[in-house]
Amino acid sequence: MSSTKPTIKVRTKDVIAIHWFNAFFWLTLVLTGFGIISGDFVRLAPAFWPTFLQNLLGGNANLVLLHGIGGMVWAGVIGVYALLNFKRVVLPFLKNVLVLTPKAAIADVSSMVITLAHLFGLLKHQSVPPQGRYNGAQRLLGTMIIACSLAIAVTGMYLFLSPMLLDFAASAGVLGGVFRWALVIHLAAVLLVLLGLVAHIYFAVVEEPESLETMKSGEAEVAFIKHHNPLWYAELEREGKV
């Protein structure tokens, strides 16, 4: 980013750190998770991946342990961070990002469709409605990631700990049944987030590298905000920040 252009601080260091912490753990957990699921019917990665990873780590038991402990560190650190910074970081983020009403969801879906169509030179006559800090697609992705992360953390904990702590055989199939459904939810939630991450990474790297820069330095160009997020710009103006 050129130092001559005026910028403002939009992200604190701890938010940047937790974002990259989350990204790193996602990558590790997805790679190890896809290595654990090795049966042909349930496997998601090509067959060589589980074999490679299991050989690398000296067996699937080690891989399961690594994935389970990694998952607990991920959920634990983010959970504690969210609790400690609830008012300062989490609440404003949730306010900006959560899509809870059908009306808001429809508006966000339509703005997302228009944005996507624009990438291919379609729907040119339709303009994207003015955006606040987050656009429709980001809000939908944010809501989905929050819901899925909660589901992943809860089901993951059950998948990892229940075989060690609970008596499946004595429960007449109930605990095993919960385990199997937890597996389905865990997998579905991971796949949903991955679906969104493809778009997230594309936009950050190709379409709007400015936002990636913001996630590194915490600084955003005022002109970029004014152009891309006019509602947010107006808000910053009202607050006297620009």
Add this chain to the structure above:
Amino acid sequence: MVAKYVMLADTTRCINCKACEVACRAEWDTPLGYSRDWVKEVEYVNAKGLPEVQLFPGRCQHCDDPPCVEVCPSGASWKREDGIVLVDHAICSGCELCVPACPYDARWLNPVTNTISKCTFCQPRIDKGLQPACVETCVGHALIFGDANDPNSAVSQLLKAKEWQKLVTDEVNIGPNHYYYTAGKAIPDAVMPKLNERHLSGTLMENIVNPLGTLGIGGMMAVFLGAGIKKLIDRRQDVSNKEGSHEQH
């Protein structure tokens, strides 16, 4: 050459003494009421109108293409190079996805270990050069075990000498490595493998979650790859347009 272990059961020699079951339970210390092997007794009226009994000693068939391994999400169920299908108890969660996947009903959840129990052809004994416990104890010498890839083994010789059958149907043909000799008699339906109803959760994962997820992620990647390529082409065109207009000036 790697071994290919097979079990032969000569039903004409089985006397239903259950010595094999007792030996197996003792060897594996299975809880009361559970067994890794069994002898099925099928009574019927023969063509002459006389009652007859056929005896079928059974256990995990160590299939070539085992669905129990394919459905196991943790990789706990696996197949050794020599064909023995095993369960790694350190990682078996006891989720029982594999139980209905086995058409021979050879798997059960052990209430003591909370992991899956099934016949392993007594793998620890085999690795020491011993015979499986059931074979060693079989009073009528009805059970014969060995390496089918070794032309000098007893099983290879017997497989050549007699007409053996496998428990397979049009619906279930997953390459069992357990052979039966019945002296030409047809095998009753009662001992044939049956497709069990799978757990709904497993079916959902296999038929909906995984294919949709793979398609969705693949589709998203294709869409954004397309968008990236289009962006590159547009940029090129922009540059050449600009260069063109420069040249005109």
